[in-house]
Amino acid sequence: MIIDLPGFIQREKKYWDELENRLQYLEEEPFAALDLQQVERFHYLYERASADLGRLGTLASEPETQRYLEALVARAYGEIHEIRGNSHRFHPLEWLFKIFPQTFRRHIAAFWLTVAITLLGCAFGGLALALDPEAKAVLMPPQLLQSPQVRVKEEESAVHDRLAGVKGAFSAFLMSHNIQVSIEAFALGATWGIGTLVILFQNGLMLGAVVVDYVLAHETPFLVGWLLPHGSFEIPAILIASQAGLVLAGALIGWRKPLSLRDRLQAILVDLVTLLAGAALMLVWAGFVESFLSQYHEPALPYPLKIAFGCVELVLLICFLGFSGRREGKNQFP
């Protein structure tokens, strides 16, 4: 049976046009609030277009009109059936002081795993260097192969500021590079977490080797004064990005979760972005500190001052991640 297509289109077109106009409005104004009457009308138009599509699909034979209606119904379907929250504008302060720390705490187990793997890498790297000093070339990057004593002597006797005129560029380079590394650590979570764990272990290996190298050379104050001011933000930031990678891995594996892969991923997507954005923000700060503070040593900057600064940063960061937004978080579903 064939329907009277021109008559059908003539009758229904005004409703399709109205639906299209409403869709355009909603697409241009994603935060628009519709009143009950508008919602009812929108729903009615969607159902009418759906019914028309059904009728056209079974009774008639006009693929172009069918495609047009399919596109219209598809757009309306996306608006009507979306139940994920997207109705709030972005509030930077609320995000920073509530959402980010709450998200971090919600996935704290993954964070502790990143800490454990990094510490394991540190122990392995430190032990390897202590037992076999010749392994230094393998464990540490080329720019750190210099003897700690020689480096400290050079840094402390430097007359000219070697970063003069390039501090901004250096900090920009550090920020970009570290954020890139964080993204990689996160994205490799797609390998069921193996890639993320390898990156963490590798970083730990290098860090452990550097620490033991300087400690054995009795240059601990220099080491702490050099690493702590920026490391107190940089290392946790990389760990948080890796935490996101492990959260992703957990969703992919889906162990003991009675949900489909799609639902498991959907449930964590916002959290992943939150963790990554938080890590990126921390790395911007770490880049500034590393360029403008960490690279200056005694006598220009006394080590106790640098170490105290690093400790204050670390304590503030721990308090922030541990307690910020805690009261509000109690009323939220996990």
Place this chain on the structure above:
Amino acid sequence: MNQEKTNHLEIQTPEGITFSLLLAGPITRFMAWLIDLACISTILTALGTIVALLRLISADAAFAALIFGNFVIAIGYGILCEWGWRGQTLGKRLFRLRVVDEQGLKLHFSQVVIRNLFRVVDSLPIFYMVGGVVSLSSRKAQRLGDLVANTVVIRYAPVFEPDFRQLMAGKYNSFRKYPHLCAKLRKNISPVQARIVLQALLKRNDLLSEPRVELFKTIADHLRPLAKFPEEAVEGLSDEQYVRNTVDVLYNRGPLK
């Protein structure tokens, strides 16, 4: 569940309506990416020019802006475009591609961010090899970023409203003198046959002369046995006019002309 590779994404709504979206293939997506790459290069060149002016004030600040700007543009181009243009970048616009949620729902900011950040892995080792391989083996042609973000890239064709007035344009239809035969024709023709007939007529101007004559002869030969109109109704009618009259009978239920 059917796990075979498909070039359509079929979505069934709770209202029982099924609609399908045409999935984009890896080659088209790669072409769109090349366009985006050219866009990013152009933006970076423009940034370089602006930064050159900034050097007059501070060379360090200019260099810092260049380094960080390069990074932010390379990462942020896809995110900003896809978020602002509802799943499209400039390359995707040119190739009529769009990123949509895997279930046809609204695309969320988190999905846009995640699928773009995953380019880091998808682009490994060169020219999106990981993404290409994953996309070729994926049922819905998804690269790794799409799989994680629950998104797909679709192709959308421009939608034109068919102009039925051009079919008859007020011309006399000799078939309409025989309403019982018109009813028989409507009864005997299948929707698939009707679709072919209508499409042939709508697209007749795209055909070359010879194939056009041949096509309409074949169609008319198929239509004639469905309802045998008397000699006086078909006398002098070309095959194309026969098909046109048939379409008018099938799709225009107005009064006799």
